[in-house]
Amino acid sequence: MQRTKFGEMACSIARTLDVIGEPWSPLILRDVWVGFTRFEQIQADLGISRKVLTERLSHLVECGVIERRPYDRRPRYEYVLTEKGIELVDLLMVMVGWADKWLAGEDGPPVLYRHHACGEVSRVDLRCAHCGEPMHAGDIDLLPGPGAAV
Amino acid sequence: MQRTKFGEMACSIARTLDVIGEPWSPLILRDVWVGFTRFEQIQADLGISRKVLTERLSHLVECGVIERRPYDRRPRYEYVLTEKGIELVDLLMVMVGWADKWLAGEDGPPVLYRHHACGEVSRVDLRCAHCGEPMHAGDIDLLPGPGAAV
DNA sequence: CACGTGGAGTTCCCTAAGGGAACTCCAATT
DNA sequence: AATTGGAGTTCCCTTAGGGAACTCCACGTG
Numbered sequence: 001m002q003r004t005k006f007g008e009m010a011c012s013i014a015r016t017l018d019v020i021g022e023p024w025s026p027l028i029l030r031d032v033w034v035g036f037t038r039f040e041q042i043q044a045d046l047g048i049s050r051k052v053l054t055e056r057l058s059h060l061v062e063c064g065v066i067e068r069r070p071y072d073r074r075p076r077y078e079y080v081l082t083e084k085g086i087e088l089v090d091l092l093m094v095m096v097g098w099a100d101k102w103l104a105g106e107d108g109p110p111v112l113y114r115h116h117a118c119g120e121v122s123r124v125d126l127r128c129a130h131c132g133e134p135m136h137a138g139d140i141d142l143l144p145g146p147g148a149a150v
Numbered sequence: 151m152q153r154t155k156f157g158e159m160a161c162s163i164a165r166t167l168d169v170i171g172e173p174w175s176p177l178i179l180r181d182v183w184v185g186f187t188r189f190e191q192i193q194a195d196l197g198i199s200r201k202v203l204t205e206r207l208s209h210l211v212e213c214g215v216i217e218r219r220p221y222d223r224r225p226r227y228e229y230v231l232t233e234k235g236i237e238l239v240d241l242l243m244v245m246v247g248w249a250d251k252w253l254a255g256e257d258g259p260p261v262l263y264r265h266h267a268c269g270e271v272s273r274v275d276l277r278c279a280h281c282g283e284p285m286h287a288g289d290i291d292l293l294p295g296p297g298a299a300v
Numbered sequence: 301c302a303c304g305t306g307g308a309g310t311t312c313c314c315t316a317a318g319g320g321a322a323c324t325c326c327a328a329t330t
Numbered sequence: 331a332a333t334t335g336g337a338g339t340t341c342c343c344t345t346a347g348g349g350a351a352c353t354c355c356a357c358g359t360g
Contacts, residue, residue, distance in 0.1 A: 027161070087252070224356045
């Protein structure tokens with residue numbers, strides 16, 4: 001299908017979607033994050049079609065979210081998160097927090113996070129980078145920024 | 151294309167994607183959040199095909215993220231966020247924070263957030279819900295949870 | 301009362317993207 | 331020389347997205 005491209009919209013959500021908004025991309029990012037860094041590993045773990053995996057990986061590399069690098073003298077490559085990609089993992093952590101609260105069934109969450117700083121099993125919470133108080137949908141006003149559309 | 155459904159994976163990211171992972175869904179959620187609550191408004195704002203908009207709205211309603219309710223005695227409806235949906239906006243705010251840092255071009259971010267609590271233009275930061283310290287990709291260990299796959 | 305209006309979808313056709321399996325390429329290893 | 335295994339490519343088929351036209355229906359308007 002001729003998918004509309006989001007990258008050109010003056011919207012930060014659309015721009016983020018342009019990077020990881022396609023189906024599978026967040027799961028690929030997760031895999032790379034948790035240590036499935038090679039083509040075959042990711043393909044086997046996700047059950048994704050090889051064609052699509054190739055496309056997604058190239059796109060994520062182009063976007064500077066992951067880096068493709070050889071790990072052997074044979075033509076073997078692994079993918080690693082860049083700084084830009086590591087910060088994108090924030091997004092995954094928030095997804096996990098939401099799903100654990102609203103979608104985890106009888107069994108509870110499949111994965112737990114233990115926070116290094118306090119040693120406790122915990123989850124992320126959104127805070128204001130300026131004052132440190134909670135910052136959620138109802139706690140803010142939206143203002144036009146410098147890059148606002150004409 | 152016969153898209154693989156993510157909802158059945160024992161993965162909270164996949165489960166979240168099952169709700170808002172399809173193209174356009176996060177942008178629809180954003181529109182509803184910022185006040186484009188009617189079919190025609192959202193369609194015009196996003197330029198999305200009416201067919202797809204219908205599908206996405208139904209799905210979001212089914213998932214309990216938005217609610218469809220009449221606003222007239224004529225057959226007119228608007229969509230409003232549920233509690234579950236309001237908490238999903240966290241995800242959008244994190245997307246915005248990431249794109250504003252990594253993708254905003256010359257012009258800077260298109261939208262700014264002013265935090266009610268402190269009155270400052272700010273952005274979200276991820277903190278540990280338990281101890282309040284920063285909590286990002288490198289600050290945690292992953293542990294199998296009760297709902298882990300067999 | 302017939303007609304027009306506008307919101308909210310439906311329907312239809314066409315193209316492009318995803319799934320899946322088979323195939324290729326290539327540097328080691330045996 | 332033949333085999334192996336990772337890393338993609340290629341091909342066919344199905345299905346989802348884009349876009350425009352069409353439907354439905356409860357008002358207002360003349």
